[in-house]
Amino acid sequence: MRDTIQFLKGGKVVELEDVGPTETLLDYLRLRRRETGTKEGCGEGDCGACTVALGRLIDGKLTYQPINACIQLLGMVDGAELVTVEDLFQDGRLHPVQKAMVELHGSQCGFCTPGFIMSLFTLYHAEGASKSRKTVTEWLAGNLCRCTGYRPIVDAALEACFDAADDTFSWRANETKEKLQVLADSRDVFIGDSNRFFSSPATLDGLAALYGQHPDATLVAGATDVGLWITKQMRDLPKMIWLGRIEGLDRVEVSPSGVLIGASATFEATEEAMTDIASDLGELWKRIGSKQVRASGTVGGNVANGSPIGDSPPALIALGATLELQSADGSRALPIEDFFIDYGKQDRQPGEFVTGLFVPRLSANHAFRCYKISKRFDQDISSVMAAFRFTIEEGTVLAARIAYGGMAATPKRAKGAEAALSGALLDDPATWGAAMQALLSDFTPLTDMRASAEYRMETARALLAKALMEVSGTAPEDLRVLARREAHHDHAA
Incomplete structure (x- = not known):
């Protein structure tokens, strides 16, 4: 077991042992590191002023995704590379995205600018993105500019983001991959004591055992909902279990009969498979939150939290999806519509958690x-x-x-x-x-x-x-x- 989280920043490993269960990444950056380029705006993942980038190995490739730091828990950056706007200025030179924003007058009052730059940084490093205004506006749907400065921002994106990446991060990509591979250990993380802790099990068995001991703990995957319990409802959640490191829980398995989605698979990771089932599903998935939300938010979490206005459950119910649950006593499956009993109440026993769901394909008729x-x-x-x-x-x-x-x-x-x-x-x-x-x-x-x-x-x-x-x-x-x-x-x- 490990009693610290560890991640990369500025090419160096950062290791922290004092991580509170509800401490957000934004508070860590602004209050502890005094890196105030990342702004606090809405506090609920809507405005994008707090956008940072997380680099992770996805299918062996170093991939940078935009994340809302205001609702991302600090412990959830374990094993990733954290990139903030302060990291882009290297050796006295602006990053290509920053340079384009300056030259094309993409910053007005400047408050939202770091968030836009970090979202565009992830577009700059995205492989295969088609160069178009539509691509840019969809990428920036989670970033708000109240000065109505979108036109020059989009122009800057079109100028900077669609050539081969040529920056510090691309130059040291192989080194970063090697460091991330070293950080990707298989040890459970537990920081705190039995009364107050942040934990991240590495296996389903470890999760079942821990949750069986602490059925009052909060399970969190992407924190796009739980994060608002902290920032808006001001709830004290003393026991936090993050599901993001459990091996195989992020699986997306496509078969002739349907798609098996692990509970920690994000909307972004499942978009292609859902589009393949039905084009309307692909359209729906694109409208769930923003790029930042879809990169963090999970389909399993959208179901497990039981919101009456969650976007995915009605579609999954209509398709006849099946939900998988597990506890220390075993596992079971049930039709997804049977999971929802009443407002705020689901068919989930103490110590039981959602492990995934199966979405069947449509028949010819x-x-x-x-x-x-x-x-x-x-x-x-x-x-x-x-x-x-x-x-x-x-x-x-x-x-x-x-x-x-x-x-x-x-x-x-x-x-x-x-x-x-x-x-x-x-x-x-x-x-x-x-x-x-x-x-x-x-x-x-x-x-x-x-x-x-x-x-x-x-x-x-x-x-x-x-x-x-x-x-x-x-x-x-x-x-x-x-x-x-x-x-x-x-x-x-």
């Missing part, structure tokens, strides 16, 4: 659609999330799986509408009416700051009609493409 409705296109919480899987034979709906988020205390199937849709004809919209009416009995939505109950119900019914129209071929297909283009255009404007 399946049609799948999913839609996220939110006030902003990028990085916003759903007002209504809807997903539909229809089983169709010769123009007749034989069966349907329909799931919504934001309509009840949990992600929930619309079983009345499913039953009413059985036997409906795709070429006869009059046969869809019973399902539309059944939705009124399936849900009693609430009114909150995101939407009124009336809006949610009308939207839920409209989305069912939209899905049926698209599947039947009576909805112009270019309308969906146009809507996406307009949304991207509005964001980039």
Whole structure:
């Protein structure tokens, strides 16, 4: 067992033994290291002012990803290379991204600038990124500039980020890989005592044993949700278990029957596999948070925390996904919709944790659609999330799986509408009416700051009609493409 965390910064190994369970990476940088280039803005992973880069070995390649330091726990940088804006200025020279930002006037008041630079640093080191305005705006969707300085920032990105990387980090990449390989040991990390600790087991058996002893501990994977419990709810979480070092828990295994996703696999790591199952899933995955959030946030965490407005559960329910759980006493599997019991309550016993989920592929007679409705296109919480899987034979709906988020205390199937849709004809919209009416009995939505109950119900019914129209071929297909283009255009404007 190891009682320290260790990571690289500036090419050197940093080892820390005084790591609190809720200490954030942002606080460590600003308060302990006095590196104040990383700014504190929203404190919830929305504005990007605190963006730093973490370098890790992914499939043997050194990969830099943007991370929101405000909601990243300090202990979670174990085994990584930490890069902040202070690290970019080397030997009296600006980094190419910094130089382009200066020359093209990408900084105005300057508060957001370090975060933009660090996001662009990760784009600078991204392999295979296509040079386009769309690529840049999607990459920067998690960085806000209140001076409305996006145009010169995008120009700077187009100028600097799409040639082969030629900076200090690329020059010493092989050395960095070797150092990261040395840091990647298989020892459990435990810092603290039985009453207050940060821990990171290296194996599932180690996690089961520790969590069995401390079922009151908080399990954290990406901290995109738990981080807000700390920064916004000001909760004291004295026992923290990070899942990021458990061997195999980040697996993404693709097979002819479906995709097996480990509990610590991120949205970014699973995007390609989800897109392969259904193009609508790929579109949904791109709209979950920002680049920073998708690089940290996990599909397993999105399910395990049981939010009624989580984006992935309705889609996974409609697809018939299965959840895997484990404890010191053994393991079990259950349909994902059965995991959600009530608001804030899941079918999880003390000491039991989610290890992964299996998403089956669509059959030849399946049609799948999913839609996220939110006030902003990028990085916003759903007002209504809807997903539909229809089983169709010769123009007749034989069966349907329909799931919504934001309509009840949990992600929930619309079983009345499913039953009413059985036997409906795709070429006869009059046969869809019973399902539309059944939705009124399936849900009693609430009114909150995101939407009124009336809006949610009308939207839920409209989305069912939209899905049926698209599947039947009576909805112009270019309308969906146009809507996406307009949304991207509005964001980039």
